[in-house]
Amino acid sequence: MSATIAYVRVSTDDQDTSAQRHAIANRYQVDKTFEDEAISGAIKAKQRKGFGELLHYVREGDVVVVYAIDRMGRDTIDVLETVEALKTKGVAIISIREGFDLSTPMGKAMLTMLAAMAELERSNIKSRQLAGIERARAEGKNLGRAKTIDDEAVVAWRKENSASIRKTADHFGISPASVKRACSPN
Numbered sequence: 001m002s003a004t005i006a007y008v009r010v011s012t013d014d015q016d017t018s019a020q021r022h023a024i025a026n027r028y029q030v031d032k033t034f035e036d037e038a039i040s041g042a043i044k045a046k047q048r049k050g051f052g053e054l055l056h057y058v059r060e061g062d063v064v065v066v067y068a069i070d071r072m073g074r075d076t077i078d079v080l081e082t083v084e085a086l087k088t089k090g091v092a093i094i095s096i097r098e099g100f101d102l103s104t105p106m107g108k109a110m111l112t113m114l115a116a117m118a119e120l121e122r123s124n125i126k127s128r129q130l131a132g133i134e135r136a137r138a139e140g141k142n143l144g145r146a147k148t149i150d151d152e153a154v155v156a157w158r159k160e161n162s163a164s165i166r167k168t169a170d171h172f173g174i175s176p177a178s179v180k181r182a183c184s185p186n
Contacts, residue, residue, distance in 0.1 A: 002061035003031040007054055009071045013038045020067040023096055028065050032057070041074035045082040060090030068097035069114055074122070076115040083111060149174055151182040158183065 006024045008017040017035050024030060034054035045051045051072075058064065064086060066072055072093075073079040083102050086093055093102035098114060100107040136143055149172070158168045158179070165183075169176045 002063065003059075004028050004063050004065060005054060005058060006030045006033040007035070007051060007064055007066050007071065008033065009036040009039060009041070009048070009050070011038065011040050020071070023067050024065050027096060028063075028094075030065070041070060041072075044078050045073050046085070051082075055085060055089075058086065058089055058091045062090075063092045063094060065094045065096065067095075069095045069102075069111060070118060073115075074118075076112065076119050079115045080112065083108065149178055149182060154179060154182040 006021065006028070008020040008024070010017055010020075015038075017037065021033065024033075034050045034057070036048045036050035039048050039050075046055065054064065069079060072082050083093055087103055091103075093107075094100075095102060095111075098110065100110050102108060102111050133143060154168060154172060154174075157163070157171065158165075161167070161171075163171070165176045165179045168179045172179070
């Protein structure tokens with residue numbers, strides 16, 4: 001007897017899976033749900049706890065339903081490998097947002113195009129981000145978090161106490177790398 005299995009995933013702690021669960025439950029009678037919370041799509045599907053459990057659980061004839069294809073993975077290759085692993089087990093995959101069955105030839109063609117477009121958009125976002133960073137540097141803007149460690153105090157305390165990097169780090173509650181940066185000549 002085949003089962004309908006939902007897979008839901010959110011990338012950050014401040015998100016939850018309730019909207020995905022609701023959208024799937026409105027269309028399908030779900031027998032079991034697997035989820036990954038606060039897990040980036042950049043982590044390969046097979047390496048995610050929830051998805052790994054799903055892959056182990058599914059049987060031939062089952063249907064896996066996802067809200068959107070990007071819940072399965074972030075890059076084309078991972079999504080295609082994931083779909084192929086499920087198809088090899090005789091499992092159909094349905095994506096609600098994109099509106100197709102990924103186990104059919106047309107569904108797989110659509111999946112490939114959508115995943116490629118999503119990957120292209122992420123590359124474009126990254127390029128724009130890097131261009132913005134270069135522009136900010138050229139304008140002399142400080143990037144990153146404001147410095148909170150007083151390098152002079154770290155150097156002075158370490159010297160006065162003939163302390164090791166580890167002891168200094170523990171004293172100030174900072175990392176050994178921060179002590180090394182504070183103590184290195186610029």
